[in-house]
Amino acid sequence: MLEITALSLPGVRISIIAAGIFFSSGLLTGAWKYFCIARSPVAQAPVYVDIAHRTSLLYSFAAILLAQFAALSAYSPAVNFWAAAIPLVFFGAAIFGYIVHGVLNDTDNQLRKPHKVGNTSLPRGSIAIFMWLLMAGEIGGFAVLFAGVLKRICETT
Template sequence: MIDQMELSVRLAIFFSGIFLLTGMLTGVWKYVQISLSKQARAHYYVDIAHRSSLLYAPATLILAVMAYFSALNESTNLLFILINIFFFAFSIVSYILHGLLKDTTNQFKEPHQLGRIELPKLLMRGAMVLLVVGEVGATLGLLYGLYIGLF
């Protein structure tokens, strides 16, 4: 049965597991920071990395189900799945980096920092526009394919 499953569905299921594992590992990191902190708190972006990973895991499973029942061709479903996986992973990695570097508690606060590097405002805005358009557009595409497949 698995060998008959489309690549888009298999990738989404696999990355759901990757995001879940990332959530668990960042949860350990969060616990260690909390236990070593006088304020009993982890760095802001360690907490965000933990929570977002745990939220992206079931979201990716939902995308897998949408791709499974989609009436769109596999190439289109695969593209939509890959776009979402890319942006989910991009977000988590950026949160982990900020947690490791402890460089900010708000990545949108100007000047935009990544460690000692100051990122151009245009880069941040561009990344956010691409993320929003990519995630929302790809999810809308899968939802359209799901609608056609179910009704």
């Protein structure tokens, strides 16, 4: 469990703030999902309304995990900040994209080609580039925090 003193660490602070934003998004998209289901003749929300709801909730808990790892890491506050912030930005971007697709109800699979948002076609390769950056940012950021925690564990044993 995080201690109050850990809140002075920038990586912890940004992670806790993001967790609150993501959890709020999960609650709000949950209400949106319910209203869609209530109005639907088949009692079903659009695919990306459901995805936005579930990922917002999951990312809120992932942000708490990042906060805990940032608090425990042996690395500098600046390294831990960026290692937490980069995945959090990608989490937020994913949620935002899901919400946009939910509002537009324009697809049931955003990775199906041709890639579109509403009636607008996205530049060729843009989704692949975004996905590679997302994977590098999320996996890399967490790997740095995890390595920092492992370093701290090795130092204390």
